[in-house]
Amino acid sequence: PLSEDSSINKGLIQEIDTLIEVISIGRAARNKANIKIRQPLSEVVIYSQDTSCKKYLLNNKNDILEELNVKTVRFVDKQEEVVSVNIKPDFQVLGQKFNKNMKEVLSKIKQLDKTILKDIVDNRKTKYEISEDLKIDYSDFIAQEVPNQGFEVSSNNSFTIGINVNIDDSLKKEGMIRDLIRHVQNFRKESGLDISDRISISVSSNKDLES
Secondary structure: OOOOHHHOOHHHHHHHHHHHHHHHHHHHHHHHHOOOOOOOEEEEEEEEOOOOHHHHHHHOHHHHHHHHOEEEEEEOOOHHHOEEEEEEEOHHHHHHHHHHHHHHHHHHHHHOOHHHHHHHHHOOOOOEEOOOOOEEOHHHEEEEEEEOOOEEEEEOOOEEEEEEOOOOHHHHHHHHHHHHHHHHHHHHHHOOOOOOOOOOOOOOOOHHHHO
8 A cells, every 4th residue: 555754653652662662671671670560660761862752752651651560650850860871981992993002092081071981882982082193982892880779770772771679578479379370260261250240359479468
């Protein structure tokens, strides 16, 4: 079938693409924390340099809450609110690139302010001059993310997304209930019962679930 460019809602396409991207990164953060999607969490924190993305995500806030199984979505203006970034020289790359000038390059890099290094990496700058004959690129560095206490973080070039990994008693119990429901539904399926069939169940649990 043919389509007309004038009929394509590019804004909607970008909105859906942004939503899918954020959910994917959020799930990656969950995986890094080794927390199953069935376990509810208190919040997801979203940072992006592109502030226009915020309206797309707010339009689909409920989808984010459901897909990531979190209670709240929080947007932050500074990446440092969820993660600190340690930028280190990539010695292997620099060694291949500068060879005998390696020592001088490392000395020059050490003199650079942290904000300059962050700017080079964040904005993917190339040919940054550190002396008359020496230029460095963003690819000459390794950016190591260190999540703030209580968070796990995943990111790409567009977003840094943190999940709050602190699970209080209420969230823990809700996760246990979800697990119980999943097991009951699996037993129902294995027994050949329809979803509309009424059943009686007996549950043996620990004190946490009983309370």
